[in-house]
Amino acid sequence: MTKIGLEIHCQLTKLESKLFCPCKANYREHEINANVCPICMGLPGTLPRLNQKAIEKATIIAMALNCTTPEKIAFFRKNYFYPDLPKNFQITQLNIYGDTSVGGSGMIMVGDKKIRITRIQLEEDPGRLIYEGSSSKNQITLVDYNRAGTPLVEIVTEPDFETPKQVREFLNILSDLLENLNVSDPSLEGAMRADANVSIEGGNKVEIKNIGSFHDLEKAVHFEITRQNSLHSRDIPIVQETRHWDDKRKITISSRSKEEELDYRYFLEGDIPWIKIGKEVREKLKSEMPESISSKKERYVTKYGIPDQVADVLSSDKFYSDLFDKSQTGNNAKEIANIITTDLMGLVDTREKREESKLQPSHLKDLADEIQSGKLTRSSAKNALYEIVKNGKELSQIVSDLDLGNVSDEDELLKIIKQIISEEPQAVEQAKSNPQTINFLVGKVMQKTKGKADPKLTLDLLKKEIG
Ligand SMILES: [Zn+2]
Numbered sequence: 001m002t003k004i005g006l007e008i009h010c011q012l013t014k015l016e017s018k019l020f021c022p023c024k025a026n027y028r029e030h031e032i033n034a035n036v037c038p039i040c041m042g043l044p045g046t047l048p049r050l051n052q053k054a055i056e057k058a059t060i061i062a063m064a065l066n067c068t069t070p071e072k073i074a075f076f077r078k079n080y081f082y083p084d085l086p087k088n089f090q091i092t093q094l095n096i097y098g099d100t101s102v103g104g105s106g107m108i109m110v111g112d113k114k115i116r117i118t119r120i121q122l123e124e125d126p127g128r129l130i131y132e133g134s135s136s137k138n139q140i141t142l143v144d145y146n147r148a149g150t151p152l153v154e155i156v157t158e159p160d161f162e163t164p165k166q167v168r169e170f171l172n173i174l175s176d177l178l179e180n181l182n183v184s185d186p187s188l189e190g191a192m193r194a195d196a197n198v199s200i201e202g203g204n205k206v207e208i209k210n211i212g213s214f215h216d217l218e219k220a221v222h223f224e225i226t227r228q229n230s231l232h233s234r235d236i237p238i239v240q241e242t243r244h245w246d247d248k249r250k251i252t253i254s255s256r257s258k259e260e261e262l263d264y265r266y267f268l269e270g271d272i273p274w275i276k277i278g279k280e281v282r283e284k285l286k287s288e289m290p291e292s293i294s295s296k297k298e299r300y301v302t303k304y305g306i307p308d309q310v311a312d313v314l315s316s317d318k319f320y321s322d323l324f325d326k327s328q329t330g331n332n333a334k335e336i337a338n339i340i341t342t343d344l345m346g347l348v349d350t351r352e353k354r355e356e357s358k359l360q361p362s363h364l365k366d367l368a369d370e371i372q373s374g375k376l377t378r379s380s381a382k383n384a385l386y387e388i389v390k391n392g393k394e395l396s397q398i399v400s401d402l403d404l405g406n407v408s409d410e411d412e413l414l415k416i417i418k419q420i421i422s423e424e425p426q427a428v429e430q431a432k433s434n435p436q437t438i439n440f441l442v443g444k445v446m447q448k449t450k451g452k453a454d455p456k457l458t459l460d461l462l463k464k465e466i467g
Contacts, residue, residue, distance in 0.1 A: 003205075004167060004221055005159035007195040009152055010178060011125060012057050013185045018149035019124045020048035020091065027146035028188070040149035042087030047271050054151040055102065057183045058122040059277065060289050061153055062103025064177055065117050072276050073122075074100040075269040083143050084126040091269050092123035092154075100274070102153075110170045116158040125150040128190075147190075153183075159197060164222040167196075171214045176316045180293055186214070187351045198224045203231075203238035208252050211245045220245045224252050296321055304333035310341050319354055320345070327361035327368075335368035343382045347389050358392025359385075366395040379451030380404040404452065410461070413445075413453060417461050420444045431466055438462060 015025040021039035024030070039046045055073070062069050074097065077089040093101040103120030127148040133139035155174070161167050175186040186192050194217045199205040208224055211217045228238050243252040291299075296315035300306045306314070315321050320340050328336045348354045367385060370376040376384065376399070387398045399405055420441060421428055431438040438459070445458050 001201055002162050002225055003159040003199050004161035004164075005197045006155075006157045006161070006167065006170075006217075008155040008157075008171075008174065009125075009193045009195075010061075010155065010184050010186075011188075011191045012054055012151040012153060012183055013188055013191050014183055015051065015053055015057065015151055017051055019051050019054050019122070019151040020149055022049075023149065025150055027150060030146050032144045033146060035146040036148070040086070041145060048091065048269075050272055050275070051151060054122060055275065055277070056285055057151075057181075058102040058120065058153050059282065059285055060181055061155070061178065061183060062106065062120045063282075063286055063289065064181055064292070065103065065106040065108055065120065065155070067103035067106030067117055067120055068099065069103060069277065069282055070099050070101075071278070072100060072274045073102055074274045075272045076266050077269050079265045082126070083141070084129050084148070086127065086145060086148055090124060090126065091272070093121035094266050095119060096266070108170070108173065110166055110173060113160070113166060115160045115166075115170055118156040118158055120156070121154045123152050123154060124148070125152045159199070161221075164218045164225070167221050168218045171217065175214065176293060176318075179318045180290060180321075182290060182318075196221055196224075198228065200225065200228045200232060200238070203228055204240035206238065206240065206252075207242045209242055209244055209255070212247055216245060216247055216250075219250055220252060223250065227252065300324075300333075300337070304328070304330070304337070306334060306337045310337050313341050313345075319348075323359075323361055323364060327364035329365065332365065332368035332372060335371055336364050339364060339367055339371075339381065339385065343385050344389075347386060357389045359389050360392070363388045363392075363395060370395065370399075374454060374456075376404065377446075377451055377453070377455060379446070383451070410457070413449075413457060414461055414465075416445055416448050416453070417458070417465055420448065421465060428466060431462075438466070 011025075013025065017023060017025055018040055021037050023035050023037050023040055027035045039048060059069055073093065075091050076094040076096070078092050078094075079089045081088055095101055095104075099119075101119045101121040103117070105119070106117035108115050108117065125147050127143050127145040130142040130144060131139060132142060157170075161170065175192070178184040178186055184191060190212065192214050194211045194214070196208045196211065196217060197205050198208065198221060206224060206228070208220050211220050224243070231238050242255050244255045246253050293315050297311045300311035300315060301308060313320070314324055314337055323344075324333075324336060324340060344359070348357050348359075363385075367376070367381050367388075371378060371381050380399075383402065384395060384398050384404055387393065387402065388395065393401075424441060424444060427437065427440050427444075431441060441462055442455065442458050445453050445462070446455070
């Protein structure tokens with residue numbers, strides 16, 4: 001049986017500052033090596049200043065993943081020498097004096113499969129190495145310390161996954177969960193990284209390091225299973241080793257360097273005391289947690305009668321569920337859910353498009369009202385939505401600018417219908433013998449009115465005319 005375990009590194013991108021200093025947690029907008037201070041550069045004489053909010057955010061992640069949360073947490077030094085680590089040690093967590101990481105054993109369901117969480121720890125991100133030059137001869141390595149000290153949560157799972165598909169499903173659930181908790185934006189470059197361990201029946205465990213995105217994680221796991229199966233089928237032993245993910249070639253490569261066998265000489269971080277997180281604090285954090293995705297879904301289904309599948313899509317994406325919750329007034333809930341899941345999703349399917357979108361919750365309410373009162377057809381509403389996302393104008397303005405108002409004037413509509421009947425004698429004959437085919441003629445009227453004809457009125461008038 002194939003066994004896959006994961007270590008997910010997730011940056012707490014919604015925090016203001018780094019884990020131990022006041023530099024910005026959002027390091028991406030700065031000039032290289034401009035988002036640094038004596039603390040995160042590890043200058044002699046500086047002391048870490050722990051970011052309380054980081055502990056709170058990490059704790060609610062632990063709670064959302066059904067982990068135990070200890071009374072006291074401790075920090076440790078993990079010692080190693082590498083250019084991306086200015087202090088020559090990383091402040092992290094370790095369960096050596098009991099469970100003192102922010103989260104203990106937990107679990108999450110992926111479909112019917114239970115994935116156990118081993119632990120969750122809070123640590124600082126190292127700096128970033130940038131390699132330049134095309135060949136090994138002229139390659140140079142540059143280092144950017146803007147990222148050094150960014151708060152990072154590491155989520156370690158038991159080797160409970162059996163297929164790359166389960167890994168992908170887990171990552172989707174985890175991304176939605178982190179976004180819903182308002183702790184991280186998984187779509188930011190580098191916000192989610194991972195290591196994985198993979199073993200097949202009868203083989204040794206292989207670690208894969210350095211997987212830079214969730215997208216690549218599934219690929220790396222898939223590659224590694226195929227590689228191990230191929231060795232196994234040729235009776236070549238699978239050695240226990242660490243491999244690196246090469247994201248350009250999309251393969252794993254054995255890393256033979258001794259660096260991987262370092263003894264990290266962990267010891268307690270003496271500059272940060274043990275932190276007590278009392279029961280009251282934990283209960284307060286729990287009570288302030290945002291509504292979970294599953295409870296949102298249940299609310300949408302039971303309170304508004306939204307179909308299961310639509311509620312699933314709506315609740316799992318914070319952007320859409322926020323829009324829905326802010327715009328619906330109860331009796332238009334289904335219509336708004338419909339607009340979001342059928343029309344809006346195609347218009348704002350990337351992070352950039354969402355940021356540029358001018359749509360406000362009130363626009364959705366107006367659109368739903370106009371559809372329900374019959375003043376706008378769905379097709380016109382779709383056109384209006386496109387304009388709203390682009391320029392944010394009021395719906396009434398867009399309707400008059402684009403002349404989207406319904407053709408609900410009987411005389412006007414009748415004129416068009418008569419014209420269609422004269423143009424389509426064959427379809428008319430067919431509709432007489434087989435009433436189902438009348439929809440073809442309704443479609444023609446819609447075409448002629450650019451989707452503005454009231455469909456119900458059109459059908460009634462057509463039936464009357466054809467007789
Ligand atoms: Zn700093």
